[in-house]
Amino acid sequence: MRASFHLFLAVAAILSQRAQAADILVATMTFGSPWMDVAKIAEALASRGHVVTVVAPASEKSDLMRKLPSLRYEFYGHPEKPPMMKNNLKTIPQAFAFSSITWLEFMAMANKMTSGLLENCEGMLSDSQLMTNLKNTHYDVVLTYPGTSCGSIVAQYLDLPLVCTLRSMPTGLDIRATGVPSPVSYIPTVTSGLTDQMTFLQRVKNTLVYFGLTTMGQVVFERSMDAIASRTIGSNFTMFAALARTDVWLYQSDVLFDFPRPTMPNMVSIAGHMADKVKPLSEELEKFMQSSGDAGVVIVTFGSMVATMPAERADMLAAAFARLPQKVVWRYAGTPPPSLGSNTKTMEWLPQSDLLAHPKTKAFVSHCGYNGITEAMHHGVPLIGMPLFGDQHDNIVRVVARGMAVSLDIHSVTSEEVYQAITTVITDPRYKEKAKFISTIRQDQPQSPMERAIWWIEHVIKHGGLPHLRSRAIELPFYQYYLLDVLALIVAVITVILLSCWKCCLFACGMCKRSRTDIKHKTS
Structure with missing residues (x-):
């Protein structure tokens, strides 16, 4: 029963x-x-x-x-x-x-x-x-x-x-x-590469970028999309x-x-x-991670859209990685660069989030795609950012401002600069502390x-x-949203009051002048 x-x-x-x-x-x-x-x-x-x-x-x-x-x-x-x-x-x-x-x-x-x-x-x-x-x-x-x-x-x-x-x-x-409301005085526009602390010239740049993008968006994208809708499903x-x-x-x-x-x-x-539950690594990859000892591992990926890179840039990075005491896991699908060190493992695909969650991971070299950065923030891993295009330049600016990353220019950076940046991020405890603080705050919420x-x-x-x-x-139409009609009324009322006062003053002055003239005539 x-x-x-x-x-x-x-x-x-x-x-x-x-x-x-x-x-x-x-x-x-x-x-x-x-x-x-x-x-x-x-x-x-x-x-x-x-x-x-x-x-x-x-x-x-x-x-x-x-x-x-x-x-x-x-x-x-x-x-x-x-x-x-x-x-x-x-x-x-x-x-x-x-x-x-x-x-x-x-x-x-x-x-x-x-x-x-x-x-x-x-x-x-x-x-x-x-x-x-x-x-x-x-x-x-x-x-x-x-x-x-x-x-x-x-x-x-x-x-x-x-x-x-x-x-x-x-x-x-x-x-x-x-x-x-989105005041450009302290809210950086997408693609501006700015933070919320701007100098005068940066605010000028932010304003120009904002109005440039919004105007282009309305003139090109919105009008084109509206035209498509009009000729397909209705105006x-x-x-x-x-x-x-x-x-x-x-x-x-x-x-x-x-x-x-x-x-x-x-x-x-x-x-x-997008954060998934952490899954165990493959036996081979786990063995590689554990073999790093106390030095730990550096994770490197430039995203799913860029599997390979120019041979000269790849060899420059490989030479920098080879000098590190850490082991390196690098998502790279091209021909192995000549300078590739024995400490570096290249893979055509890697479980990025699971690797970032691993206790042996010390730093993350990234192109600064949004999902990769959020995973690094979630797991508390400091970053070395080399943005390539799109919103990636804005992304690295934000995590640098939070104190958990350094930024490098992939087009001009040298092997020595890459080596020094990775070493600094790993050895300076401030980067790890900031990353850990952000991770703790992000995970401290009542709902996922x-x-x-x-x-x-x-x-x-x-x-x-x-x-x-x-x-x-x-x-609301433009003039109502910005209270232009209200301002116009206030200005009109103030103008009428001031004109009235001015006319009254002129009238009073005229009366006084006339009275003095009349007195002079009487006394004469």
Whole structure:
């Protein structure tokens, strides 16, 4: 009898959980690091019993279904035609990572990336069969990574609650869509390479970069995206209006990485949500780590997009690593450099987070990709940063400001400078202390970042959206937001009062003058 009762409770619990399961639509770019961030959340949602459907290019079908079998898919486009953006993400970093580029080359690269994003969005929105299927299926919420997709426009088209996860948008569109104040006097703009402590000239630079990026974003990216939406699904759908509907913004950064800034109630930090439980290393790798003794190990990787590098740069790094008393684990897929030392182990792929968590790890030489830096912060490992492109230059500035890293220029650094930087970071206890402090603070929270992300998404689903959390600032026209009408009224009233006083004074002076004239006439 008792066993039957327990079985009944178990079945009831399972059915109850299934009854609360939601249909979640993920509409975002399905490759690159933004996709890795979203996919992690999607898998966690699926593990809780939710039905998660991903909108993806048909050319990605086999790869996605092999890597993420727990998710469902809606495909669009030609199965034999990979998205232009995917090819750009492979070729552009390799082409520009280890060479200095001019402003014109940078603009050409940005234009190529934007073209890839726009092509991907047009392929999605112009697929009438896909849009019809989405319209006829009942979804509870849309999850997207804005800036690299038109998922927000899909949510607007389907009239569904929207959750956006991101770090930031270089064009500042998220700032306008949230209605949050963002004073450039102390908030560094993306790509500015500045901190929250700026000199006068740095504030001038920050202001120019901010207005340059926001203007370019509105003129080029937003207008192009709005034009695509207009000719595919209707003129009522725009990027700004779509993002302004966002119920919750899940930001993948916090005040330990970025700098303190104003936030709105629907802006939630999920920094560190990519952190997995530490898994044991392979027997071979564990043996190598243990063989380092008290000297420890240095982990080296320049990211998944850059597997190899120019032979001269690789040999320069290898020579620096060979001089270290530490062992070195280096993700490097090219031909072993001539100066490679016996203390260095090269691998085509390495378990980065598990290695950073290992007690033998002393330092991390990195290209400063955001996920790598957050893993180093999570595990308390000091950094030697050599940024290559994109947001990596901003990333290293932030961890240097926190005192847990040093920065080197990969284009001009020498083998001696690399050796000295690694030695300094390992031997100077201040770097380890700062890294450990940040790790302790980051892990001292009542909820894990992933649990927080899931709770907010389920909170949106449960209540059918959270419009009460949105700032009314986004609804105000420019002149109202900056109180220009109020200032105009105040100036007008003050002007009328001053003119009235001036007229009264002139009238009083005239009366006095007339009275003195009348007195003179009478006395004469």
